[in-house]
Amino acid sequence: MTQVSVLATQTSSSSLGEANVAAIASFLVFVSITLVITFWASRRTRTSAQFFAAGGKISAAQNGFALAGDYMSAASFLGIAGMVSMSGFDGLIYSVGWLVGWPVITFLIAEPLRNLGKYTFADVVAYRLRQRPVRIAAAISTLTVVSFYLIAQMVGAGELIQLMFGIEYRWAIVLVGGVMLLYVLFGGMIATTWVQIIKACLLLLGATLLAILVLAEFGFSPLELFAAAQRKYPDAMSPGAQVANPLDAISLGIALMFGTAGLPHILMRFYTVPDASTARRSVAYATSLIGFFYLVTFILGFGASVLVGREGIAKFGAKGNMAAPLLAETLGGTPFLGFISAVAFATILAVVAGLTLSGAAALAHDLWGHVVRKGKVDEQAQLRVARYATVGLAALAVALGVVFEGQNVAYMVGLAFAIAASANFPALLLSMTWKRFTTRGAVASMITGTVSTLVLILLSPAVWKDLLHHPEAIQPLKNPGVITVPLSFLVGIVVSLSSREPEAEAAFAEAQHRMHFGPTKP
Amino acid sequence: MDQATQDRLRAVVARRWRIGSALTAVMMLGYFGFIFLVAFDKPTAGTLIADGRVSIGIVLGALVIVLAPILTAIYVRWANRHYDPAVHALREHDKPPPDAA
Numbered sequence: 194m195t196q197v198s199v200l201a202t203q204t205s206s207s208s209l210g211e212a213n214v215a216a217i218a219s220f221l222v223f224v225s226i227t228l229v230i231t232f233w234a235s236r237r238t239r240t241s242a243q244f245f246a247a248g249g250k251i252s253a254a255q256n257g258f259a260l261a262g263d264y265m266s267a268a269s270f271l272g273i274a275g276m277v278s279m280s281g282f283d284g285l286i287y288s289v290g291w292l293v294g295w296p297v298i299t300f301l302i303a304e305p306l307r308n309l310g311k312y313t314f315a316d317v318v319a320y321r322l323r324q325r326p327v328r329i330a331a332a333i334s335t336l337t338v339v340s341f342y343l344i345a346q347m348v349g350a351g352e353l354i355q356l357m358f359g360i361e362y363r364w365a366i367v368l369v370g371g372v373m374l375l376y377v378l379f380g381g382m383i384a385t386t387w388v389q390i391i392k393a394c395l396l397l398l399g400a401t402l403l404a405i406l407v408l409a410e411f412g413f414s415p416l417e418l419f420a421a422a423q424r425k426y427p428d429a430m431s432p433g434a435q436v437a438n439p440l441d442a443i444s445l446g447i448a449l450m451f452g453t454a455g456l457p458h459i460l461m462r463f464y465t466v467p468d469a470s471t472a473r474r475s476v477a478y479a480t481s482l483i484g485f486f487y488l489v490t491f492i493l494g495f496g497a498s499v500l501v502g503r504e505g506i507a508k509f510g511a512k513g514n515m516a517a518p519l520l521a522e523t524l525g526g527t528p529f530l531g532f533i534s535a536v537a538f539a540t541i542l543a544v545v546a547g548l549t550l551s552g553a554a555a556l557a558h559d560l561w562g563h564v565v566r567k568g569k570v571d572e573q574a575q576l577r578v579a580r581y582a583t584v585g586l587a588a589l590a591v592a593l594g595v596v597f598e599g600q601n602v603a604y605m606v607g608l609a610f611a612i613a614a615s616a617n618f619p620a621l622l623l624s625m626t627w628k629r630f631t632t633r634g635a636v637a638s639m640i641t642g643t644v645s646t647l648v649l650i651l652l653s654p655a656v657w658k659d660l661l662h663h664p665e666a667i668q669p670l671k672n673p674g675v676i677t678v679p680l681s682f683l684v685g686i687v688v689s690l691s692s693r694e695p696e697a698e699a700a701f702a703e704a705q706h707r708m709h710f711g712p713t714k715p
Numbered sequence: 716m717d718q719a720t721q722d723r724l725r726a727v728v729a730r731r732w733r734i735g736s737a738l739t740a741v742m743m744l745g746y747f748g749f750i751f752l753v754a755f756d757k758p759t760a761g762t763l764i765a766d767g768r769v770s771i772g773i774v775l776g777a778l779v780i781v782l783a784p785i786l787t788a789i790y791v792r793w794a795n796r797h798y799d800p801a802v803h804a805l806r807e808h809d810k811p812p813p814d815a816a
Contacts, residue, residue: 282761285776286753292783293746299787300735300742304794420768430770431761432753439754446750450743470799477791481784488780626732709728710806 208527209509209518211359215531220358223395223539224372230387234380241575244381245312245554246464251386253471257478260462262389263547264291264453264479265396265486267349267540268606273487274520275513277494278506281422281429284494288487290446294453295480302454303476304469305625305708312558313551314460314617318624318639321700322632324568328559330639334616335457335555337643338609339548339586340593342458345605346548347594350541356509357518357534366594373546374587377553378580382465385546392536392543397486399536403517404489406524407496415492422495429498441671445607448674452610455617458551468711493517500524549586556582604655607672608646615677616642623685625708628701634689642681649673720808727801734793738786749779 238244251259269291277284310316315331347366354365376384411417422429453459463472497506497516500523509515518537522530557579562570620638623630650656652667670676753760753772760772 282770282772282776285773286750289746289749289776289779292780293742296742296783296786296790297739300738300790416765416768419773423763423768430763430773432757432772439751442750442754443747446747450746470795473791473794477784477787480787484780484784488777491777705728706724709724709731709802 207505207509207519207522209357209515209522209530213358213527213531213534215528216358216534217531219532219535220538223391223535227384227388227391227542228372228375230391231376231380231384234383234387237383238379238381239576241312241558241572241579243383244576244579245461245550245558247382247386249465249467251465253466253474254478255386255390256462256466256471256475257482258393259386259389259465260459260475260479261482261486262393262396262543263458263462264483265393265540266346266544266606267353267537268345269487270396270400270490270540271353271514271517271537272512273490274493274497274517275506275510275515277491278497278501278516279503279511279513280433281426281495281498282431283433285491286432286442288491290449291453292480292484292487293446294450295476295483297450298454298459299473299476299480301622301625302460303463303472306460306621307463307466307469307472308708308711309625309704310464312461312464312554314455314457314621315555315559318620318635319563320624321697321704322624322630322635322694324563326632326636327639328563330636331617331620332555332559332564334612334639334643335559336552337647338455338457338613338617339552339555340589341605341609341612342456342548343545343590344593344597345602345609346541346545347590348597348600348602350538350545351594351598353514353541354538356515357537362598363595366591369542369545370587370591370594373542373549373590374584376542376546377549377583377587381579382550385543385550386462386465388543388546392539393482395536396540397482397489399521399533400486400489400493400517403521403524403529403533404492404496407492407500407520410496410500410524418492418495418499421499425499426503429495438669440675441669444670444675445672446674447678448607448611448614448672450614451618451678452612452614452674455613455621456610457555457613457617458547460617460621461551461554490517493520496520545590549583549590552586553579553582556585601655601659604650604653604671608650611650611672611674611677612643612646614642614674615646615681616640619678619681619685623682623689625704627686627689628698629689629693630685631689631692631694631697633692633694634685634687637688638681638685641684642677645677645680646673649676720805724805727798727805731794731798734790738790742783742786745779745782749775 242248273284273288306317309320315328319327350369351362351366354360355362376388466472466475497520501519506513506516506519518530518533521533557575561578562575616639620635654666657663658666762771
C-alpha cells in the first residue's frame, strides 16, 4: 500500500489520516511519561539481572498487566475488530485461538520455567544438557521468531501511523525504532515492563469505553447488537471463508495454542517475578485481562459493522483494520479517534520493545555468555553486550520495516507462532518432563521445528503463490502447525532414544527438585 | 534428602503434572471441539438461538474464551491451597535440624 493510494481512498467523511490534535497530544503525553519512567528506570538498571529481568522484583498483578501488554498487539486490537466487522463470525475463531494458549502456559510452563531459568527459555532447555549446542539452536529459533514478529509489527506500524497521523511510512518506522530503542537501551526490563503496564491499561480503558458507547446504542444488550448486525449482514452469524478448509483451521489452532507457550518475549517475563507462585498468579491475571479484551474487541467489531458499515470501513483497507478507529470517530468524534490512534501507536511501541529485549537476551546471554564466553561472564561486560545487541536489533527492526514496505505481512505473525510452537515448545516441555531427553534430541527438535516451518511456509499459498507468483502452491496449508509441531516432538524423542546421555539423566532428579523447590538452597 | 521425603516430593510433583495435564486436556477439548464444530458442521454452528438474535457458534466461542480464565483460576486456587503448602512443608522438612548445625 503506497501513501498515494491510501490518501486517494480517503473521503471527507472521516478525519482519519489528517494531523489530529488529540492524537498528537495523547501520543506526546504517552511518550513523555514513558520517557520519564525510562529515565527513572535507567538509574535502577546497573546489572544484567536488572536489565533482563527487572531484578525479579515485579509483582503478580504488575506482571499480569505487562504480559497482557506484551501480547495484545495492535494486530489483535485492530486486526480482530476489523475481521469481525468485515466477516462477522470468522473473526471470533482468531480471538479464541489467541487466548487458549495461556492456560497451557499456566498449567505446564510458568512455574518450572521460573524456578529453572535466569533470563531466557534456553536456560531451562540447557539446564541438564550440554550448554553450547542447545544455546546455539535456541538462539537461532528465538531470533527467527523475533525477526518475523518484528517484521509484522514494524510494517503494520508504518502503515498504521501513516494512515492515522499522516506521517510518511519511513519516518513512522524510524520513530517507532528510535523511541523503542530509548526504552530498552536505557531502561531495560524495568522500563519495558512499565511501558507494557501503561499501554495495557490505556488499551483496556480505550477499548472498554468504546464498547460501552457501542452497547449504549443497543440498550446495553449484546444480543440486540448481534441481532442488528445480523439484520444488516445476514452472513455475520455463521462460519465463512476463513474456515473453507477444515485442516487449515485446525493447523492454525495448533500453532496458536502451543505457540503462545513458546514465544521468547512472553516466556522471558516469568523471570521478572520473585518466585514460581507469583509467576503462576501473574498468568492468571494476564489470562483474565486478555480474555476480557477479546470479548470487548468482538463487541467493537460487530459495533463497527452496524454503526460504521462494511462499505465505510473498506474505504480504509479491505481487511477492515481501521474499523475500531472509525467506530471511535463515529461515537466519540475526532478527539476519541485521536485517543484510540495514540493507543494503537503506544501498543506497537511496547510490543516492539518487548521483542527487542528478548532478542537481546538471546544474543547477550545465550550466544555471547554461554557460547562465546562458555558461561564465564563478567556481569558488566554482559550488560554492555546486551546494549550493543539492543542497538543492533533496533537497526534491524527499522531495516526490516523498510525492506518489507508494502508487502502483505499478515501471515508473518502466524509464522512466528508456528515456529515458536514447533521449535521452542516441544524442546521446552520434553526437557522438563522426560529424563531420557538428550542434547542431540533437543538440538534436532529445535532445528527441525524452525527449518520445517520455514520451508512449509515458503511452499504455502501465501508465499509460493501470492508472493512468488507461481501458479499453484506446493503444499496447501496456510499454517503448517499440524505437521511441524508433531514432527518436532517426534524428532526430539526418536533422536534422544537413539543414544544415551548419562550426565543428563543423572541431573534429572536435581532438576526436578529445583523445578519445584526453586533455586533456594536448603 | 532421605528416601521418604524423596518419595513424597515425587508424589507431589506427579500430582501437579497430572492436574496440569488434565486441565490442559480440558482446554484443548473445549477449543478443538469448537474448531471441529466450526470446520465440519457449519450449519449447526450457524443455527440461530435466542429468538434468532445470535448463533450457537458465537455463544460457544464466547464460552471457550470464558473457559480459559476459569480453568486458570481453578488451577491457581488448587496450587495456592495444596501445592504450595505441600512443597513448603517438604522444604522445611528437608532443612537440616537446627541442633545438627
